[in-house]
Amino acid sequence: MRSATNWGGVPPLSGAYAGPMSAPSVDDRMIEVAAHLATVLEAVVPIVPEMRDVAAARGRVLRHPVVAxxxxxxxxxxxxxxxxxxxxxxxxxxxxxxxxxxAGAVDDPRLDAGEAARIMTGAPVPSDATAIVPFEDTVHGLAGGLDPVTVVAAPRGVGAHIRRRGSDVRAGDLVVADGVRLTAARVGAIAASGVGMVSVARAPRVAVVSTGSELVPPGGVLRRGQIPESNSVLLAALAEEAGAEVVLRTSVGDEGDGPRRAIVAAEAAGADVVVFSGGVSAGAYEVVKNTLGDLMRFDRVRMQPGKPQGFGRSAAGTLLFGLPGNPVSAAVSFELFVRPALRALEGDVDLGRESLRVALAADRRARPERVQYVPVRLDRRDPARWIAVPTANGTRGLGEADGLAVIPPSIDDVRAGDLVTVTRW
Incomplete structure (x- = not known):
């Protein structure tokens, strides 16, 4: 099992999902965040790597170490x-x-005492040379061409301003370890070491499916009881920010076999992951829970928001996530469970986000039975003391947030000024 950020402040629990995944869970007990994440990561089979030109590999995860x-x-x-x-x-x-x-010269001119060669940065140093004198330490600098040059300041010693062969990297040295995402600096280092092709994971392919008969595409005319469909837009954007490729974005109603048909369409589009939002709770019209009980298990996770969660696999091995329908709950659930799975699919050794300890700006009531994830804005006006300011409830507040403050289960409330862990977006 891969490791990930310990979002819930508890160790992963083994065996939390023992038993076949053949029917919806009716167990009324809650499970730990780490237990649900452990089950997700245990189901991940990393994507088969592909060879790619290093110039086209930025943003991908390196699957084999690169040596110079x-x-x-x-x-x-x-x-x-x-x-x-x-x-x-x-x-x-x-x-x-x-x-x-x-630079690029192939000559190796002989130098005797009293002689010099005008040389540019990066050019091969003559074998007879003992140092480089910067042009600033001469009377006329480089302007004299091949005219005699007068040196007025001595180099600091033998070898001054000479980069020796292999002083950065020797052939065979490790340049970039496997399991890391290739940044611009890393692909530059690989190219400089003489390597042109690298083994990387392609982007995971994701399908996003919103559920609900009340949903209308954004900008559409709303009748009584209808709402704009925003979850697929939100979750698709989160998937893309995580480095995934969204191959399908759609919605289905609360009746019929829409979720099963969506899986078929997603797999036809090559999806590795299908993310459902809504239809996983305890209501009468929970279409994901009602139709996919043979493929997914549904549990109550000890977290707020996002308590109802579903997870499973299709017969073809596609990972299936069932997230709550509330947009904030869906976003938090994506961060805790879907995003680490996408990174694990790529073979990334770092499944978590950057986190830091920050003072909370306001009192917060703790919940003894569950961990809370609170969207916060980071006040950075004092560089020595950042402050986590809870944002407004709902999607507007989520849009203003820089990350999530983690409030562990406790009987003691958090007071303004107390330090909390904030995981940054």
Whole structure:
């Protein structure tokens, strides 16, 4: 099982989902956040990696370590624009310039005492040279071309301003370990080490399905009892922010076999994951729970918001998530369970988000039976003391949030000024 951020402040529990996943759970007890996450991660089978040009690999997770194919630098090179010299003697010293070496030069001119070669940054250093004199330490700098040059300040010692072959990386050295996401700096380091192709995971493919007969596409005309359908937009955006590719975004009503048909359509589009929102609670029209009991297990998780959760797999192995229909609950549930699964599919060794300890701006009532996830805005006006300010309830407050403050189960309330863990978006 992969490790992840310990959102609930409790250790993962083994065996929490013992038994076949053949029918909806009717157990009224709640399970721990870590137990549900453990079951999700145990079901993840990482995506088969593919070879990709390093120039097109940024943002993907490296699946095999990269070792340098060449020494970096591959030769002794100049770290400055100036003059390669072989000893100087007393200063000022006027030297005869016998060669001009730009970057990419192949010549290795002989240097005797009293001679120099004008050289540019990155150019190979003549074998006879003992140091580089920066042009700032000469009378006329680089303007004199091959005219004699007068040096007025000595290099700090033998080898000054010379980058020795292999001083950055030796051929065979590890450049980037596997299991990390490739940043611009990492792909640059790989390319500089002479490696052109890397083994990476493709982006996970996700289908997002909202449920509810009351849903109307955003911007549509609303009749009594209808609401704009926003969860699929929210969850698809969260999936894309997590590095996934959304291959299907749709909604189904509260009656019929819409969820099962959505799975068929998702798998036809190549989805690795299907995320349902709504239809997983205890009402009479919970369409996901009512139609997918042979594929998913439904539980009450010891968390607020997001207590009702569903998870399972299709016959083809597609991961199926059932999230609550409330947008804030859906977003929190995505962060806790879906996002780590997407990263695990890619083989990422880091499944969590950045977290920090921050003072909470207001009192918060703790719940002894569940962990709370509170959307907060980070007040950064005092760089030495950030403050987590709870945002307004609902989707508007969620849109203003920088992350989630974690309030562990407790009989003691949290007071303004107390430190809490905040996981940043």
């Amino acid at each position: 194919a060449v020494d970096v630098p591959g030769f002794d090179s100049s770290a400055m624009d100036g003059f390669a010299v072989r000893g100087l003697g007393e200063l000022p010293a006027t030297l005869r310039v016998v060669a001009d070496l730009p």
